[in-house]
Amino acid sequence: MKLSKVLHVISVIAGLVGIAMSAFAFLFWPAEVVWFGLTREVMLLCSITSLLAAIWIQIATIHHMMLEKRGEIV
8 A cells, every 4th residue: 555545544634533523522522621630621632623724634645646646755
């Protein structure tokens, strides 16, 4: 499997994890309640970080695919 496909799969997984975490925090997590050592705000910050990581990995995937198309990376 090409590295660009692996990067794409990782970015999709990171994006889905970020969406699931933010949905769980908004829908099921009561305000000012600590579960497993986390508050709602911490969970939302973690979901934002996961979504940003997914975006950056996708940008890296697009860059890598462009380099593959030019023949600079085999």
